[in-house]
Amino acid sequence: MRLLLLIVLLLAFTRPSLAYELLVVQDQHSAVYDTVIKATLAALNVKERIVILSDAAETDLTRIVREDHPRAVLAVGGKSLFEVYQLHRIPVVSVFSYAPQSTDPPRGLARITMQVPAERFAALFRSMGFKRIGILLSSRTSAYAVEAATTMQKAGIRLVIRDTKTPREVGRQLDSLRDQVDAIWMIADPVIITPDSVDQFALFSMQQRIPYVSYTLAHLRKGAIAAFGVNPNDLGVQAAEILNSIFNGAESSDAGMHPPHKHLLRYNSTTLGHFSLPTEPLRRLGGME
Amino acid sequence: MFLKRPKSFQARLFFVFTIGTTLVTVVIATIFFFREQQSFYKSTEERAHLLATIMATDLRIPLFSGDQSEIKQLAENMANQPDVVGITITGRNGKVLFNSAAQTNIVKTIRHKRAIMPRGGISDDDSLGSDQTNAPLGEVAIFLSTHGLQQKTNSMLIGTATLALIFWLAVLSISYAVLKSLTASQRLLMEGLAAMRAANFDIQLQVTSNDDLGDAIQAVNELALTLRQREESIRQLHEDLLHAKQIEFETEKKKDMAKLIQANRMTSLGLLVSSMAHEINNPVSTILLDSGFLKNMLPDIIATIEQSEIDLQEVTISGLPFDKARVELLAAGDNILASVRRIESVVKDLRAYSLGAGTSFISDLDINRVITGAKTIIRAQGRYGNATISENLAQGLPLVTGSRHQLEQVVVNLILNSLQAMPPEGGLVEIITSFDPESRNALITVRDNGEGIPPENLSKLFEPFFSTHKEQGGSGLGLYISSYIINEHRGQLTFESSPGGGTTAHLCLPATTIPNI
Numbered sequence: 001m002r003l004l005l006l007i008v009l010l011l012a013f014t015r016p017s018l019a020y021e022l023l024v025v026q027d028q029h030s031a032v033y034d035t036v037i038k039a040t041l042a043a044l045n046v047k048e049r050i051v052i053l054s055d056a057a058e059t060d061l062t063r064i065v066r067e068d069h070p071r072a073v074l075a076v077g078g079k080s081l082f083e084v085y086q087l088h089r090i091p092v093v094s095v096f097s098y099a100p101q102s103t104d105p106p107r108g109l110a111r112i113t114m115q116v117p118a119e120r121f122a123a124l125f126r127s128m129g130f131k132r133i134g135i136l137l138s139s140r141t142s143a144y145a146v147e148a149a150t151t152m153q154k155a156g157i158r159l160v161i162r163d164t165k166t167p168r169e170v171g172r173q174l175d176s177l178r179d180q181v182d183a184i185w186m187i188a189d190p191v192i193i194t195p196d197s198v199d200q201f202a203l204f205s206m207q208q209r210i211p212y213v214s215y216t217l218a219h220l221r222k223g224a225i226a227a228f229g230v231n232p233n234d235l236g237v238q239a240a241e242i243l244n245s246i247f248n249g250a251e252s253s254d255a256g257m258h259p260p261h262k263h264l265l266r267y268n269s270t271t272l273g274h275f276s277l278p279t280e281p282l283r284r285l286g287g288m289e
Numbered sequence: 290m291f292l293k294r295p296k297s298f299q300a301r302l303f304f305v306f307t308i309g310t311t312l313v314t315v316v317i318a319t320i321f322f323f324r325e326q327q328s329f330y331k332s333t334e335e336r337a338h339l340l341a342t343i344m345a346t347d348l349r350i351p352l353f354s355g356d357q358s359e360i361k362q363l364a365e366n367m368a369n370q371p372d373v374v375g376i377t378i379t380g381r382n383g384k385v386l387f388n389s390a391a392q393t394n395i396v397k398t399i400r401h402k403r404a405i406m407p408r409g410g411i412s413d414d415d416s417l418g419s420d421q422t423n424a425p426l427g428e429v430a431i432f433l434s435t436h437g438l439q440q441k442t443n444s445m446l447i448g449t450a451t452l453a454l455i456f457w458l459a460v461l462s463i464s465y466a467v468l469k470s471l472t473a474s475q476r477l478l479m480e481g482l483a484a485m486r487a488a489n490f491d492i493q494l495q496v497t498s499n500d501d502l503g504d505a506i507q508a509v510n511e512l513a514l515t516l517r518q519r520e521e522s523i524r525q526l527h528e529d530l531l532h533a534k535q536i537e538f539e540t541e542k543k544k545d546m547a548k549l550i551q552a553n554r555m556t557s558l559g560l561l562v563s564s565m566a567h568e569i570n571n572p573v574s575t576i577l578l579d580s581g582f583l584k585n586m587l588p589d590i591i592a593t594i595e596q597s598e599i600d601l602q603e604v605t606i607s608g609l610p611f612d613k614a615r616v617e618l619l620a621a622g623d624n625i626l627a628s629v630r631r632i633e634s635v636v637k638d639l640r641a642y643s644l645g646a647g648t649s650f651i652s653d654l655d656i657n658r659v660i661t662g663a664k665t666i667i668r669a670q671g672r673y674g675n676a677t678i679s680e681n682l683a684q685g686l687p688l689v690t691g692s693r694h695q696l697e698q699v700v701v702n703l704i705l706n707s708l709q710a711m712p713p714e715g716g717l718v719e720i721i722t723s724f725d726p727e728s729r730n731a732l733i734t735v736r737d738n739g740e741g742i743p744p745e746n747l748s749k750l751f752e753p754f755f756s757t758h759k760e761q762g763g764s765g766l767g768l769y770i771s772s773y774i775i776n777e778h779r780g781q782l783t784f785e786s787s788p789g790g791g792t793t794a795h796l797c798l799p800a801t802t803i804p805n806i
Contacts, residue, residue, distance in 0.1 A: 202353070202354075203349070203350070206353045207423075220354065221356040221359060222350055268354055270353075270355025271355065274353060
């Protein structure tokens with residue numbers, strides 16, 4: 001009887017050894033995130049533990065890693081990426097984060113970027129006949145900003161830049177683009193892009209009848225005429241590939257930025273109809289509704 | 290009957306105040322109720338407006354993007370709002386994108402419709418702007434249930450009625466206390482007046498205030514005191530009056546008894562006279578017969594003596610010489626016969642008078658005979674004393690209608706009064722009969738030179754039992770009865786008199802026949 005009681009107490013008050021290999025950290029409950037994770041796990045044959053940051057006020061990933069000794073960490077979302085920055089001795093694969101590349105990323109961090117190459121946007125703008133493109137940037141010197149400017153210049157598209165330091169400046173800066181541009185290019189800038197600022201893009205587009213193109217498919221429901229995105233399933237598979245190589249012994253070669261294998265172009269015919277814009281050019285670019 | 294007007298002033302005042310308070314309460318409650326109802330209706334409309342505005346704002350981007358799931362989500366979230374019974378969202382081309390109001394009874398809802406505009410500044414209903422940049426993206430209609438309105442109306446009605454009732458009861462309670470306090474003086478006053486109305490003048494009210502009512506209460510107290518004193522006075526006067534009435538009654542009773550006694554005496558006297566007359570008649574008849582014999586025999590006796598050879602110069606009868614005695618004897622015989630006849634006549638008249646004979650009216654009555662009969666009675670009574678009764682009876686007087694004995698009684702009373710008024714040394718009573726052609730009355734005048742009648746007694750002459758000579762046997766009924774008799778004869782009896790100047794009685798009787806004088 002006493003032995004049974006001791007066993008019950010030990011089980012109740014001691015953390016059992018999870019014996020998992022993959023620690024999955026995600027920002028919040030999200031169907032997209034779940035798709036990525038599901039695809040990742042399907043391609044792996046490991047045990048996992050999923051930690052959702054939004055479920056707790058504070059999550060000590062360092063302690064979890066120290067105590068559970070997973071072999072790798074999969075960070076899904078921008079906040080998760082930020083949290084795994086403190087993990088230096090474990091391989092981390094990050095997906096679905098739009099944060100710009102850090103100047104001092106952790107050594108074992110492999111990141112599948114969400115950024116779409118500027119050439120794709122240039123091709124879209126050219127096909128739609130947009131010659132003046134407005135863009136809000138928090139930093140003109142970021143890698144993507146430089147890439148965007150260079151690419152648009154080469155494509156003969158005039159890029160009208162507005163420096164925006166906070167999300168509260170978005171409305172004002174957008175108003176300054178009235179009658180100056182043919183379309184707006186929303187890029188993934190965590191400094192500027194918030195749910196409210198996305199609505200401002202949509203309202204500006206609707207009220208000023210200036211279409212905008214976004215970096216994420218989710219914005220098709222927010223007034224964007226077209227958006228580039230990544231299939232979450234593909235992301236998951238790509239993440240699994242990196243994790244597999246890590247589990248198979250590869251380390252530093254997998255660290256760094258990994259562009260997604262493919263980008264999707266989607267368009268919103270309803271929104272295009274408001275602007276009386278054709279869908280054919282977008283379909284020619286491989287876009288789908 | 291339920292609204293029967295109360296009697297007391299306090300109750301009436303309270304009744305009026307109750308009615309007034311009720312009306313005011315009902316009016317205020319009604320106004321409050323309808324205003325609240327209107328306010329709620331308006332607030333419901335405003336809420337519908339607000340919800341429609343919120344929906345219109347939230348639907349801009351989803352409508353613009355054609356995001357059906359977001360539209361549906363937003364609509365369903367809105368539909369979960371309390372009192373929202375239906376939402377209808379239509380797109381730019383009128384296509385219904387969402388409709389949960391199909392089963393809604395439009396009549397019992399409040400509807401608000403908004404056009405969904407791209408720009409800020411949402412406009413109402415059908416505002417298709419000419420500006421295509423702000424063309425409506427669609428339309429949203431919100432249907433709010435009025436069930437809450439009905440429930441709120443009911444609860445407000447109950448609440449208002451309850452509050453009104455509490456207010457009404459509170460005001461009534463306060464007003465009752467105030468009215469009671471204010472009308473305390475009035476109530477006291479009414480109590481005092483009621484007590485006096487019930488003839489209770491002993492009441493003394495307490496003066497509780499120094500105002501008009503207090504003064505009125507004081508006045509009531511003084512009035513009660515005055516009335517109490519007057520009542521006492523009246524009671525005393527009543528007792529005095531009663532006592533006086535009793536005394537008067539006793540006096541009258543005595544007088545009536547005296548009258549009765551006198552009448553009885555008169556009746557007895559009449560019977561006595563009748564009896565006496567009857568007793569006297571026999572000896573009178575004997576004397577009459579014998580005196581007749583003597584009168585017839587005396588001349589023969591005297592003639593016989595004269596024819597005798599007796600020297601008549603030498604003869605004396607009772608000391609008188611024969612010649613004188615012869616004259617005296619003849620005169621005495623005549624006197625005896627005449628006196629007896631007179632006695633007979635008096636007794637006969639007295640008897641007839643006492644039996645009431647001759648009281649019936651005859652139309653051929655000679656007033657001179659009345660005078661003669663009256664004198665006979667007076668002589669029989671022997672009441673002359675030292676007085677002299679003279680008569681001057683006119684001849685050929687008209688006859689009158691009446692009772693001889695009653696008129697004799699009147700004349701007897703007049704003569705007796707005159708004789709009673711004479712001084713002890715005597716006087717003169719004149720009896721005169723005449724006719725007044727102007728008035729066509731036969732007149733009997735009885736005049737004396739006695740002591741006269743004081744002016745204050747002249748008006749009392751015909752009062753019963755009034756007499757100034759009761760010590761002489763006067764009953765005080767003579768002139769009372771005489772006046773009655775003369776009235777029966779349709780005549781008049783008047784007096785002229787002055788103290789020390791004698792008295793003249795005028796008796797007028799209407800003539801039955803007019804003489805040729």
